[in-house]
Amino acid sequence: MSTKTVFATLMGRPNVGKSTLLNQIIGEKVSIVSPKPQTTRTRITGILTRGEVQYVFMDMPGFITGRTGLGKRMEQTVSDTVEEAEIAVFVAEAKAPGEAEKRMLKRLAQMGTPAILVINKIDAIPKERILAAISAFTAVFEFEAVIPLSARTGDGVELLLRELEERAEESPFFFDPEQLSDQPEAVYACEVVREKMLYLLGQEVPHGVALAVESFEESEGLISIHAVIYCSRESHKGIIIGKGGAMLKEISRRAREELEGHFGCKVFLKCYVKVKRDWENNRGLLDSLGFTRE
Ligand SMILES: Nc1nc2c(ncn2[C@@H]2O[C@H](COP(=O)(O)OP(=O)(O)OP(=O)(O)O)[C@@H](O)[C@H]2O)c(=O)[nH]1
Ligand SMILES: [Mg+2]
Structure with a gap:
């Protein structure tokens, strides 16, 4: 063929x-x-x-x-x-x-x-x-x-x-016919968390966050993900976590449910929030998060 x-x-x-x-x-x-x-x-x-x-x-x-x-x-x-x-x-x-x-x-x-x-x-x-x-x-x-x-x-x-x-x-196929995307699963998982933040929070806060995977482990029937949400201000951290942790819990719950459907297995998702002032201008961090260099 x-x-x-x-x-x-x-x-x-x-x-x-x-x-x-x-x-x-x-x-x-x-x-x-x-x-x-x-x-x-x-x-x-x-x-x-x-x-x-x-x-x-x-x-x-x-x-x-x-x-x-x-x-x-x-x-x-x-x-x-x-x-x-x-x-x-x-x-x-x-x-x-x-x-x-x-x-x-x-x-x-x-x-x-x-x-x-x-x-x-x-x-x-x-x-x-x-x-x-x-x-x-x-x-x-x-x-x-x-x-x-x-x-x-x-x-x-x-x-x-x-x-x-x-x-x-x-031409020959460039990708395996089964493959749907080039994004690593761990990166996709972070993207889904960011998406939930875009829905749940006002414009400014989610546009000022970046996510990094701390660990992504698969064992029998369970994917365990630890992710860090970087934000640039203390006030944003408070908004992301919410009263008594309610907002972060809701973000994580929605992301976990979607990821369970996506991966077809149970997912354990833990998100931490860290303030990293001015991360949007931190070259080292932008590099390590995988953004194209200027
Ligand atoms: N009614 C309607 N809404 C749509 C359609 N396609 C996309 N949308 C909505 O438009 C909004 C933006 O969609 P995205 O797919 O995120 O747009 P995008 O062009 O990728 O945006 P950026 O990544 O920000 O550049 C979302 O709320 C979508 O649900 C459509 O065919 N009909
Ligand atoms: Mg888009």
Whole structure:
């Protein structure tokens, strides 16, 4: 059997639904999702192998302008990923393109990178707005194809896969057909904890945390995880822990329940909160947490 592969990079503003789309395509959660912008911080690869075709998707942070060390590294991740993209899946909402989007499209045009436009969230938007957005976007860039879809319901996702399959090239598979993501399990576990924080806490606190795995051990029928939540202020630590430890308990409970479903076994999860002043600018810590160097 001759095999084919296609590499596609999901790009777009924060919060447009890139990670939701990736999860919908893969059929399992590989990238965390939240209603708050700047949820994804690193590049995450999701893999779908169907018959003789392997689709490799790169999810990445939304276009941002970084001010802290962390923000700059996220911006660098976006920049590197855009440079390396073979095919861009440019995800947008049904609005006219903003400045950051226009800038990225300009770069894609300069590099000659082919792009498919995805107008997401069609489950929640009237048709006229979708059509208006399509004409506004196609006026600034020559897209190979335009696909309105709903990452949430899956409506239209098959059309995107069909477009990508047409662009797949004959080659051996790059990943084991069983593999869904490139993220180590321990890193994924931390991401799920961070996701629960994005849901349970206001914007400022979860955006100021980083997670590190202290230990991840598997024994018969049980995964035992010890994770450290770094935050930059004493006041944030108090909020994360909550009255009598109630908030941290709720974060851990939600994360544990989800991880038990994900791993298909019992999970023991213990999270500690540590204050590390100005960690967003601490180069050593950013390196050890796996953020791209500037
Ligand atoms: N109604 C609707 N909401 C959606 C859809 N896709 C994503 N969302 C919501 O949009 C929000 C952002 O989704 P994410 O997938 O985290 O967005 P993102 O583009 O990865 O965001 P960053 O990682 O911050 O760049 C979440 O609340 C999703 O539930 C969709 O098709 N329809
Ligand atoms: Mg994301």
